[in-house]
Amino acid sequence: MSTTDLAAPMPGGSHAAPAPAPAHTVEVRDVHKRFGPSQILNGLTVDFKDNAITTVLGPSGTGKSVLLKHIVGLLEPDQGEIRVFGQNIWQVSEIERYELRKRFGVLFQDGALFGSMNIYDNVAFPLRKHTDKSEREIREIVMDNLREVGLEAAIHKAPNEISGGMRKRAGFARALVLKPDVVLFDEPDSGLDPVRTKLLSQLISEVHAEHGGTYIVITHDIPTARTVSDYVAVIWKGKMVHYGDADGAFNSTDPFVRQFLAGAADGPLGMD
Numbered sequence: 001m002s003t004t005d006l007a008a009p010m011p012g013g014s015h016a017a018p019a020p021a022p023a024h025t026v027e028v029r030d031v032h033k034r035f036g037p038s039q040i041l042n043g044l045t046v047d048f049k050d051n052a053i054t055t056v057l058g059p060s061g062t063g064k065s066v067l068l069k070h071i072v073g074l075l076e077p078d079q080g081e082i083r084v085f086g087q088n089i090w091q092v093s094e095i096e097r098y099e100l101r102k103r104f105g106v107l108f109q110d111g112a113l114f115g116s117m118n119i120y121d122n123v124a125f126p127l128r129k130h131t132d133k134s135e136r137e138i139r140e141i142v143m144d145n146l147r148e149v150g151l152e153a154a155i156h157k158a159p160n161e162i163s164g165g166m167r168k169r170a171g172f173a174r175a176l177v178l179k180p181d182v183v184l185f186d187e188p189d190s191g192l193d194p195v196r197t198k199l200l201s202q203l204i205s206e207v208h209a210e211h212g213g214t215y216i217v218i219t220h221d222i223p224t225a226r227t228v229s230d231y232v233a234v235i236w237k238g239k240m241v242h243y244g245d246a247d248g249a250f251n252s253t254d255p256f257v258r259q260f261l262a263g264a265a266d267g268p269l270g271m272d
């Protein structure tokens with residue numbers, strides 16, 4: 001429907017009311033996903049809080065990355081809905097889905113940088129591809145973003161000439177250049193030592209405090225969750241078993257949430 005359609009008078013002289021704003025920017029409704037014999041997501045439902053950082057925690061192999069791929073539209077649910085900005089992403093055209101995706105920034109595990117481009121060109125890439133900004137404007141945005149993640153001195157380096165932590169920061173800068181409403185992080189801590197993990201977690205919190213937005217951080221690293229979380233979501237066996245504020249999660253009396261967040265061997269959570 002175009003804006004002209006929305007402005008058209010209704011029979012009886014009144015105007016059509018604009019569509020109500022969605023309650024949440026990212027809504028996951030009863031999503032099921034199976035790969036071969038394995039049911040990975042099994043009726044998973046969650047509304048991510050807007051303008052907040054939610055960490056998605058859960059044991060290895062429980063479907064956290066599969067959930068993230070559903071949210072960005074890389075995987076289609078067998079059943080259920082993924083709604084972003086109020087739209088079911090599998091009930092819109094491919095072009096509309098592509099437009100919705102542009103409002104997402106994603107930081108993949110390895111930063112997902114192009115090996116053949118230097119750091120500057122990697123960060124400039126989304127601006128060159130998706131906007132008609134001049135090279136002068138692009139330079140200003142890229143340098144602002146690289147400064148924010150502390151990489152302005154590394155612009156001429158290739159991805160394989162910098163450390164894993166720097167690659168993640170470059171990936172973060174690239175994820176931010178289009179000023180996304182939603183930023184997703186797939187295990188930002190993977191492959192980093194505890195000090196670099198802590199520094200990256202602090203950077204995520206600082207950037208969020210500066211720009212706002214809906215951040216979803218997939219991790220199984222409890223210290224990362226403690227540093228960045230406003231809200232904590234816990235997945236187990238393909239379902240969302242807990243969603244609440246960080247204090248509530250870390251002080252939960254639920255045996256499963258307690259065991260998982262304490263990293264304890266004793267409790268309902270076994271090796272299966």
Ligand SMILES: Nc1ncnc2c1ncn2[C@@H]1O[C@H](COP(=O)(O)OP(=O)(O)OP(=O)(O)O)[C@@H](O)[C@H]1O
Pocket residue numbers: 035040058059060061062063064065066067219220
């Ligand atoms: N495209 C796919 N085809 C088949 N199986 C898949 C596919 N993607 C994921 N899986 C399987 O789904 C399960 C969940 O994977 P996922 O990567 O979401 O786990 P995770 O919770 O993110 O785990 P970790 O914390 O260890 O990264 C795994 O058993 C994985 O092998």
